[in-house]
Amino acid sequence: MTVQHMVATIAGGFLFPFLIRLMWGKLVDNFGTFGGWMAALFIVGTTWAINHGAGMIIQGAEGAAWIDMGFAAGIGLLVASVVRGGNFGKAVPNLLAALVGGALGGLILSFFLF
Numbered sequence: 001m002t003v004q005h006m007v008a009t010i011a012g013g014f015l016f017p018f019l020i021r022l023m024w025g026k027l028v029d030n031f032g033t034f035g036g037w038m039a040a041l042f043i044v045g046t047t048w049a050i051n052h053g054a055g056m057i058i059q060g061a062e063g064a065a066w067i068d069m070g071f072a073a074g075i076g077l078l079v080a081s082v083v084r085g086g087n088f089g090k091a092v093p094n095l096l097a098a099l100v101g102g103a104l105g106g107l108i109l110s111f112f113l114f
Helices: 003-031 033-053 069-083 088-113
Strands: none
Touching (some): 033 069
């Protein structure tokens, strides 16, 4: 993986939580529940198309790196919250629940894929 690929992958990982933080709340405030659905469609769909469809995130020649947009969103939003003065300790139970849920989901998925 070249330096250009690394920079593009980091920028692609940054783009998703940045757009969530920037626009999701405003869409919900302005349009209510429908705004949440619009945010899910526009932000997630557009970012996925840019990162995976247009190739902003580079997976590597043999697929050595695996990038998950949910992981990027979780880390990005956690860091943004802590930087703005949020309490990291309050996030720990949610982080643990996400890790357990992700591991359980991966285990269940492996049962019928392999």
